[in-house]
Amino acid sequence: MTGSATWRNWGGTASCTPSRLIVPQSTEALAADVAAAAERGDTVKAVGSGHSFSEIAVAPGVQVDMSGFRGVRDVDLDAKRITLGAGTPLHQIPALVEPLGLAMTNLGDIDRQTISGATSTGTHGTGGAFGGISTQIRGVTLVDGTGQVRIVDEDDPDLEAAALGLGALGILTDITLQLVDAFAIEAVEAPGDADETIDGFLDKVATVDHYEFYWFPHTTCTLTKTNTRLPASTPSNGPGKVRRYIDDELLSNSAFRLLCTLSAKQPRLVPTINQVSGRVLSARTYTDRSDKIFISNRDVRFREMEYALPLDAVPDALRELRTVIDRRRHRVSFPVEVRAAAADELMLSTASGRASGYVAVHRYHRDDTLDAQSYFRDVEDVMTAHGGRPHWGKMHTRDADYLRSVYPRFDDFLAVRDRFDPQRTFANPYLRQTLGA
Structure with a gap:
C-alpha cells in the first residue's frame, strides 16, 4: 500500500484523490x-x-493499480x-498473439486501454456481423466484494454479466479471449456526400465487413472507411511509411491539433475550417495486418459522448442531429463518427438484444465549456428520443431509471451484483447514478 495522489483521466473529465493506493502483484x-x-x-x-x-x-x-496483472497466463492453441x-494494455496484445498465428476478431480504433477496462466499459469496433470486445471473452477470474476469488467460465450464466460488468461485480484479474486465425484487411478510405452516405449507411453495414464514416459538421462532407477481411498471407501494400506518417500523424494529429486550437479561439471560423478540411480529403487504399488497420493514433485531446441506437434508427437520428447543430448554432470542429455492431446476449452491452449503430460526438478539450x-445535452436529447444507450465509458447523464427502460436485462444484472458485491464494496458515485443505490 502506498500514498495516494490526485488521479485524472485522459480526457480531463474526471478526477479524484483516493484515500489509499494499492499495487497488488497477485x-x-x-x-x-x-x-x-x-x-x-x-x-x-x-x-x-x-x-x-x-x-x-x-x-x-x-x-487499485492493475499494472501487476499483465501478460500471458495461458494459451490453448487448439481452441484458439x-x-x-x-491489466494488459490492448496495444500489447497483437505482439503476443501474432507469433501464434492468431488475432483478436475485432478492435476499436484506440488501443491505450487495458483489456479489463475496455471490456468492462463496452469498448467496441465496427462491423455489422461483429460484437464488441467483451463478446470475445470466454472466461474471467475476479475478486468479488467480499474478497472471494471467483472463476466464471463460459458454462456459467454469470459470464453474461461479468464479461461487461462496469467494475460493479469485482476486480478482474485474468481474462480468457476467443481468438481467430490471423488476417489482413484492405482499407478503402474515400470522401463522400453527407446525404448519400447517411442514406446508404444501412446497406453498407449489411454488405461490408467493417464500415464506418465521419461527417464534418457545418458541411456536406463525409469520409467513409470500408475494411474488408483478407487472408493473413495477403501482402501489405498502399501508402508507404512516409505517406502513412504524413497522413496519419502530420495531417490527422499535428495539423488537426492546430486547427482545433484555432477553432477554440475563434469559433466563428469553425464552419469555414470544416469546409476546407472536408474538401481536401482524398481517397486511398492500403492493406496491412488487421490490428494496424483497426487502430488509429489519437494525439489530439478531446471529450466524447457516444450512444448506441437500434441500427435502423441511425439515419433519422443523424438527420435530426444535423438540424440541431444548425438550429442551435453549435460550432463543432470534430467530425461525428458513425459505426455499427452485431447484437449480443451480454446483460449490459450497448448492443444487448439488438443490432446497433453508434453515433459518437467529440469536442476539443479547450473548446468553450458552456457551448x-x-x-x-442536445446530442443526448436526440439519442434518447430513439432509445439510445450511452457508452459506459463516455460522457452521459443517464440514471438507473432511464437505463432500466432501455436494457431488458438491467434487473438481471442487479441480481448478479447483489450476489457478487452485497456490501457495495465496488460502489462509486457513477455506479450509484447508473445502477441505483
Missing part, C-alpha cells in the same frame, strides 16, 4: 486487500489507463484461446 494479495477494505467498510475501485470519459473509474476510497492478465456542455 490475485491472492488483491483478495486480501479487498477483504480487508470490506471489513473496514471502505470502497475499492480498480483503474486501468484512465481512457474513459465518464467517471466510472473514480475511486473515492481505495484505488489466450488468457491474459486483466460544449450545451452541445452534449
Whole structure:
C-alpha cells in the first residue's frame, strides 16, 4: 500500500484523490486487500489507463493499480484461446498473439486501454456481423466484494454479466479471449456526400465487413472507411511509411491539433475550417495486418459522448442531429463518427438484444465549456428520443431509471451484483447514478 495522489483521466473529465493506493502483484494479495477494505467498510475501485470519459473509474476510497496483472497466463492453441492478465494494455496484445498465428476478431480504433477496462466499459469496433470486445471473452477470474476469488467460465450464466460488468461485480484479474486465425484487411478510405452516405449507411453495414464514416459538421462532407477481411498471407501494400506518417500523424494529429486550437479561439471560423478540411480529403487504399488497420493514433485531446441506437434508427437520428447543430448554432470542429455492431446476449452491452449503430460526438478539450456542455445535452436529447444507450465509458447523464427502460436485462444484472458485491464494496458515485443505490 502506498500514498495516494490526485488521479485524472485522459480526457480531463474526471478526477479524484483516493484515500489509499494499492499495487497488488497477485490475485491472492488483491483478495486480501479487498477483504480487508470490506471489513473496514471502505470502497475499492480498480483503474486501468484512465481512457474513459465518464467517471466510472473514480475511486473515492481505495484505488487499485492493475499494472501487476499483465501478460500471458495461458494459451490453448487448439481452441484458439489466450488468457491474459486483466491489466494488459490492448496495444500489447497483437505482439503476443501474432507469433501464434492468431488475432483478436475485432478492435476499436484506440488501443491505450487495458483489456479489463475496455471490456468492462463496452469498448467496441465496427462491423455489422461483429460484437464488441467483451463478446470475445470466454472466461474471467475476479475478486468479488467480499474478497472471494471467483472463476466464471463460459458454462456459467454469470459470464453474461461479468464479461461487461462496469467494475460493479469485482476486480478482474485474468481474462480468457476467443481468438481467430490471423488476417489482413484492405482499407478503402474515400470522401463522400453527407446525404448519400447517411442514406446508404444501412446497406453498407449489411454488405461490408467493417464500415464506418465521419461527417464534418457545418458541411456536406463525409469520409467513409470500408475494411474488408483478407487472408493473413495477403501482402501489405498502399501508402508507404512516409505517406502513412504524413497522413496519419502530420495531417490527422499535428495539423488537426492546430486547427482545433484555432477553432477554440475563434469559433466563428469553425464552419469555414470544416469546409476546407472536408474538401481536401482524398481517397486511398492500403492493406496491412488487421490490428494496424483497426487502430488509429489519437494525439489530439478531446471529450466524447457516444450512444448506441437500434441500427435502423441511425439515419433519422443523424438527420435530426444535423438540424440541431444548425438550429442551435453549435460550432463543432470534430467530425461525428458513425459505426455499427452485431447484437449480443451480454446483460449490459450497448448492443444487448439488438443490432446497433453508434453515433459518437467529440469536442476539443479547450473548446468553450458552456457551448460544449450545451452541445452534449442536445446530442443526448436526440439519442434518447430513439432509445439510445450511452457508452459506459463516455460522457452521459443517464440514471438507473432511464437505463432500466432501455436494457431488458438491467434487473438481471442487479441480481448478479447483489450476489457478487452485497456490501457495495465496488460502489462509486457513477455506479450509484447508473445502477441505483
